[in-house]
Amino acid sequence: MTALQTYLAALAPGIDIVAGCAGMSEDQLCAAGAPNKTARTLLTLADALFAPTSFTRLQRQAVDAARDRAHPLPTLEVIERYAARAKTKRDAWRLRVELCRTAADTDEMEKLARKKLRELNPPTPPRPGVRIRRRKDAPWTLAITGPSSLIADLESSLDEDSPLDSVAELFSSTAASAADRPTITTNAIITLDELDRIIDGDGEEISIQLTNGARISGADLVSRTLAERGLITLVHPFEGAVNLYRTERMASEKQRLMAAAENPVCPWTDCNYPADKCQIHHLQAWQHGGDTNISNLATCCPYHNGVNDDDPNAPPIRGRLVRRRGRVVWQPPWADTAPTDT
Numbered sequence: 001m002t003a004l005q006t007y008l009a010a011l012a013p014g015i016d017i018v019a020g021c022a023g024m025s026e027d028q029l030c031a032a033g034a035p036n037k038t039a040r041t042l043l044t045l046a047d048a049l050f051a052p053t054s055f056t057r058l059q060r061q062a063v064d065a066a067r068d069r070a071h072p073l074p075t076l077e078v079i080e081r082y083a084a085r086a087k088t089k090r091d092a093w094r095l096r097v098e099l100c101r102t103a104a105d106t107d108e109m110e111k112l113a114r115k116k117l118r119e120l121n122p123p124t125p126p127r128p129g130v131r132i133r134r135r136k137d138a139p140w141t142l143a144i145t146g147p148s149s150l151i152a153d154l155e156s157s158l159d160e161d162s163p164l165d166s167v168a169e170l171f172s173s174t175a176a177s178a179a180d181r182p183t184i185t186t187n188a189i190i191t192l193d194e195l196d197r198i199i200d201g202d203g204e205e206i207s208i209q210l211t212n213g214a215r216i217s218g219a220d221l222v223s224r225t226l227a228e229r230g231l232i233t234l235v236h237p238f239e240g241a242v243n244l245y246r247t248e249r250m251a252s253e254k255q256r257l258m259a260a261a262e263n264p265v266c267p268w269t270d271c272n273y274p275a276d277k278c279q280i281h282h283l284q285a286w287q288h289g290g291d292t293n294i295s296n297l298a299t300c301c302p303y304h305n306g307v308n309d310d311d312p313n314a315p316p317i318r319g320r321l322v323r324r325r326g327r328v329v330w331q332p333p334w335a336d337t338a339p340t341d342t
């Protein structure tokens with residue numbers, strides 16, 4: 001016999017090979033000459049097919065059927081890979097018995113196993129709703145899941161050649177007709193030096209952060225009707241937010257808008273959580289004497305607001321937000337300097 005013939009002949013009594021390694025350890029199998037990956041595969045099968053179980057009758061039927069059909073090792077591996085994913089032990093054993101009793105080559109067995117498992121574990125239907133995926137420096141995704149009739153209606157009102165424009169038009173006309181729904185005012189943030197450049201016509205080079213987390217170019221900004229869409233808050237490069245609006249709104253609402261304008265996304269390093277959904281964070285905690293004035297306030301996502309080291313006297317764990325040279329930055333826990341406003 002050639003080595004190939006010996007190998008192929010040895011694959012056939014798969015269930016007897018598995019039975020032979022029941023009770024052995026991976027080390028013992030490797031010492032006996034098994035490559036470690038083969039050892040792990042054999043032990044997985046031995047555990048599944050020969051370990052004590054309360055389903056002794058089904059276990060016996062599966063092992064007998066595997067022997068009768070002379071399923072080679074690769075086919076037993078396929079059977080086990082799917083049986084292991086059944087939701088209950090009983091279902092897993094029934095699936096093993098049914099598959100072991102079937103005469104099928106490995107690929108055919110895989111197809112059958114996949115079909116039977118899907119019958120046992122029907123896929124859960126997707127949840128209706130609207131989900132957004134925000135990416136740093138890449139386009140965002142808005143996914144809508146709902147009744148087929150609604151989605152088909154939406155899709156049919158899109159222009160195939162410029163679907164994005166259609167969506168923008170569709171959404172803005174809906175917003176206009178639903179005047180009594182709560183709306184969020186999005187702030188566009190421009191520092192004074194940038195404003196000079198936009199006014200001078202250099203707008204295309206400037207990227208402006210909005211408090212809903214998106215960015216647009218300065219040129220885009222001036223081409224929009226800002227009065228209809230939101231406010232503009234001016235932020236001094238060193239002093240922070242400058243209030244240019246004499247508004248009658250409550251102080252807290254105004255402060256919220258200004259804080260969002262100063263930090264359009266959570267200022268924690270690499271956090272991109274939009275300010276419109278953020279909480280207002282006291283840089284010096286209220287219970288440690290911090291005031292509710294704009295220089296002491298920052299937007300912060302609920303998660304980072306929760307993990308911020310509020311107590312300046314406690315040992316730092318996750319770091320904290322501090323204001324440095326007019327800007328709110330994350331001070332890592334390993335920074336040994338006390339927060340200063342220099």
Ligand SMILES: [Zn+2]
Pocket residue numbers: 266267268271272273300301303304
């Ligand atoms: Zn955050």
